Amino acid sequence: MSGEAYRTLADDIRDAVAAGRWDEADADLDTLAEEAALCLVQDRVANLAALAREVARCHTALALREDRSPDAMHRLGQLRAIAALVAAGRANRPARSEAALAQDGTPTAAVLRALADGAKSGPALVEATGLSHDAVARALPELRAAGLVRSWPAGRLVMNERTGAAE
Numbered sequence: 001m002s003g004e005a006y007r008t009l010a011d012d013i014r015d016a017v018a019a020g021r022w023d024e025a026d027a028d029l030d031t032l033a034e035e036a037a038l039c040l041v042q043d044r045v046a047n048l049a050a051l052a053r054e055v056a057r058c059h060t061a062l063a064l065r066e067d068r069s070p071d072a073m074h075r076l077g078q079l080r081a082i083a084a085l086v087a088a089g090r091a092n093r094p095a096r097s098e099a100a101l102a103q104d105g106t107p108t109a110a111v112l113r114a115l116a117d118g119a120k121s122g123p124a125l126v127e128a129t130g131l132s133h134d135a136v137a138r139a140l141p142e143l144r145a146a147g148l149v150r151s152w153p154a155g156r157l158v159m160n161e162r163t164g165a166a167e
Contacts, residue, residue, distance in 0.1 A: 001035055003050035009035075010058035017062055017075050029078045036082055040089040052086045059083055101146055107131055107139040112148065112162065119161035121154070 001009075009028055016025035032055070039048040059079045065072065101108040107129075114120060114128035125136045140160060143149035151160045 001047065003047075003054075006032075006035070006047075006051050006054040007057075010054040013075070013079070014058055014061050017072055018065070018067075020071070022071050022075075025075050026078075029075065029082070033078075033082050033085070036086050036089070040085070045090075048086060048090055052083070052090060055079060055083045055086055096142060096146065098146060098148060101143060101148060107135045108143055111136060111139045111143060111160075115149065115160060115162045119159045121157040121159055123157070125160065 009032055013025055013028045013032070016022075016028060032051075036048075036051055036055075038044070039051060059076065062072070062076050062079065100106075102112055103109055110129040110131055111125055114125050120128060122133070122136060122140075125131075125140075126133055129136065131139075140149060140151065144151060148163060149160050150163050151158050153159075
């Protein structure tokens with residue numbers, strides 16, 4: 001499944017709960033849970049991240065509804081359980097290797113190159129790499145997890161620099 005399919009499935013769950021179509025909601029929740037399990041077993045990290053976003057979006061939408069019926073709360077609990085499963089699968093994943101992170105054409109490699117001439121803040125990295133704020137924000141935790149970058153607060157900014165391991 002793709003991110004768009006996850007979005008459609010989450011929307012279908014939300015619509016089924018809103019309309020009180022409990023069997024339909026249960027079937028879609030089963031599909032979502034099965035997909036989460038497949039992503040974990042097959043180590044589909046990108047799909048797991050997309051699934052996490054859609055589960056969180058659907059859970060938030062259902063939690064904000066005024067319907068507190070037992071049936072609606074049951075489906076909200078099922079979504080919470082799926083979210084916990086996805087979160088557990090995403091936690092404590094081993095860092096990618098330095099070679100994979102430094103591979104040309106990747107956002108992590110662009111950030112490493114930009115940090116070669118010294119420490120930079122997040123906005124300075126965006127400017128130096130030409131990447132979006134989101135791409136830089138996704139690259140930095142991976143680089144920190146691999147021990148290639150260290151970060152520290154400096155006023156309202158966070159500064160980032162290469163470590164000795166990255167050189």
